[in-house]
Amino acid sequence: MELMKVYADPITVNCRKVLAGLDLIGAPYEHVHVDYFTGQHKGDEYMALNPNASVPALVDGDLVLWESNAILMYAADKVGNHAAYPTDLKVRADINRWLLWESSSWFGSCYVYLVEHCVKPLLAAEPDPQVIAVQDVTWNKLAGILDARLARHDWIAGDAPTIADIAIAAPMHLHPYQKLPLAQHPHLHRWMTERVETLPCWERSFVGEGFTTERRAA
Ligand SMILES: N[C@@H](CCC(=O)N[C@@H](CS)C(=O)NCC(=O)O)C(=O)O
Structure with missing residues (x-):
């Protein structure tokens, strides 16, 4: 096939x-x-x-x-991977909610930091502190929602990783370069660094230092 x-x-x-x-x-x-x-x-x-x-x-x-x-x-x-995308009606509704939230709210907010701190330096442009200050308000609100969720669960939808974890981690995938203000959200930070970033699927999909001036200059 x-x-x-x-x-x-x-x-x-x-x-x-x-x-x-x-x-x-x-x-x-x-x-x-x-x-x-x-x-x-x-x-x-x-x-x-x-x-x-x-x-x-x-x-x-x-x-x-x-x-x-x-x-x-x-x-x-x-x-038919029901661990990665459970079929239980309520668990699936929960995961679908996070997938929609990621695409409609979270991606756009994280993307601002990617543009300001990764893309602009590649184009020899300066990050705009005002744009970042405005976005900080939205990002902290959204990150706070995740932080509260992850204070009570190891993974977004319970005890095991699902596609919701991968979807929500992706907009943060270059977080050290994006300079996301993660320190204010300890549960979110722990989930990203100690859980998502140690998943073999996450490690295998890393393609280098990423969107950085160092990479493009090499
Ligand atoms: N909602 C779409 C968004 C896709 C998207 O925006 N992809 C970016 C890369 S992450 C892109 O190709 N943007 C077009 C561009 O920057 O020219 C999805 O989840 O697939």
Whole structure:
């Protein structure tokens, strides 16, 4: 049977999410590299798959799927991994809630720090302290919601890692470079550094020092 194809550049948030998530799920796939830095995701060939001109995208036979969280939900159901994406009605509703929250609120807030502290230095531009100060208010509010959740649970949805953990960790994946103010949220910090970052699927999906001036200068 033909493997699913995942079009992705693992340096980006939503691609690392999908690559780590597929590994957690144990879904076999073929990786097709789409180079984010050279703008391959804006070319006609890729946009025929994903008209949003954003990565990732998945192709499985006649199914073409974009939206990273939809890809993880599909892959977990396809291989029947009920640990990574439980089928219990209420647990699944809880996970779906976090996936939607990640995509609608959390990603956008974390992304501001990625742009200010990682992308701008790559372009020889200065981070804007005002933009960061404004975002700090939103980010701390959202991080506080996660911190409260993780004060009572080892993982986002209970006692074991699910696709919700991978989805929520992904926007923070370069947190030392993004300079996310994690110190104020000890449970979130502990979950990220002692749990998510020690998962084999997370370690295997790391592609180097990432979005840093050091990497581009090398
Ligand atoms: N909601 C989409 C967001 C995809 C997205 O924004 N991907 C980024 C990389 S993390 C991208 O390709 N952005 C286009 C660009 O920066 O030109 C998903 O979860 O797949």
